[in-house]
Amino acid sequence: MALPGQWFIGIVDTATLQILLAPVNVFEGTAGKLNQDTLNNTNMRAINRYASGAPGARLGRMQDFATFAGHNWLASRPIGQTHHACTALHYQCDPDDCLGFTLIKLAPGFAQIKFASASMNTKPGYVVHHSFSRGTVSGHRYEPGTPQMPPHWAHALATYLRGAPFHIPHLAMSND
Numbered sequence: 001m002a003l004p005g006q007w008f009i010g011i012v013d014t015a016t017l018q019i020l021l022a023p024v025n026v027f028e029g030t031a032g033k034l035n036q037d038t039l040n041n042t043n044m045r046a047i048n049r050y051a052s053g054a055p056g057a058r059l060g061r062m063q064d065f066a067t068f069a070g071h072n073w074l075a076s077r078p079i080g081q082t083h084h085a086c087t088a089l090h091y092q093c094d095p096d097d098c099l100g101f102t103l104i105k106l107a108p109g110f111a112q113i114k115f116a117s118a119s120m121n122t123k124p125g126y127v128v129h130h131s132f133s134r135g136t137v138s139g140h141r142y143e144p145g146t147p148q149m150p151p152h153w154a155h156a157l158a159t160y161l162r163g164a165p166f167h168i169p170h171l172a173m174s175n176d
Helices: 083-090 132-137 152-160
Strands: 005-015 018-024 098-107 109-114 129-130 144-148 169-176
Touching: 005 083, 018 083, 018 152, 083 098, 098 152, 109 132, 152 169
Parallel strands: 109 169
Antiparallel strands: 005 018, 005 098, 098 109, 129 144
């Protein structure tokens, strides 16, 4: 059971219709702490990514990452390989058949889903939305954001996550 604030990298394997998740350590590559700009969601590189840490995790206490027992294969991925591509390859999926998303547990029965993935979602039917978070931080330069999974896949994924085995009846859906 994940704690509130836990992030997951997710992929939809469109060939096998599997949903695969990998927990993300938001402190990966930060020497165990995040700077104030990142924690306060004002760092352009980390905007809207790490501000919602689980209790203790936001302070970098690794014992609070119960899901990270054993080897963290996401942290040891090859340089340049994205979280989504690493997850697809770890689960022996063909990245060309996969779409990427991020799932953030907010509370029991409530999660946020982000349908963006620069490395996975440039498939037929993908869309690009403007990013409110990036636009407000960058002085209102509203530039297109990250490729989103095609709308019919996003809808199917949200419907699936609401049912068994996930049972997440309340999903905040984000195109950021």
